[in-house]
Amino acid sequence: MTYSNKKYNAIAEGKLKLDKRFCRKCLTEGFSDKEYYKTISNYISNIPEELKTPEDIYAARLESCSKCQYLMNGLCRLCGCFVEIRAASIKNYCPNKIPYW
Template sequence: MEQNQRICKKCLLKEMQESEYFHHLYDYISRLDADIKTDESKYQDRLERCKACDSLMNGMCRICGCFVEMRAVIDKNGCPHTTPKW
């Protein structure tokens, strides 16, 4: 990691501005090792299925509490629904 990058380790989500929070989320996703990430088309399909699910609320899964964009990007993860959507 570059020395000039500032990583906030003690911020709570409620303390961040919304745009800053999303920046951190997508920055984290972009830094994940490629060997654990799913391919882009599979990722987009997972997100579309999540968007159609009644358990999605404000980007979070109400079943497990995850941020669906984080869960869906990891290839080995699955949908936590009793009848999995993906």
């Protein structure tokens, strides 16, 4: 029996748990750019006004994110969020150890 077979058997027998990660980017897989931005826009437009980040602060947050090493394809690699959505809610903050915003 090879190592991978032992591992598979351990998983099948419930002796080894796998970390099943949720991929948010996969939710938009197959979306055109237009569909992707429409989905993000719809989500943001449904945030109650009292919880929305003011436009100037939102723009500053996105500017900070655009310079961050952890930004990849619109997602934060630290927390897995869509940065446009995270920045849109006033109560949210940058997940970096030393937050950018």
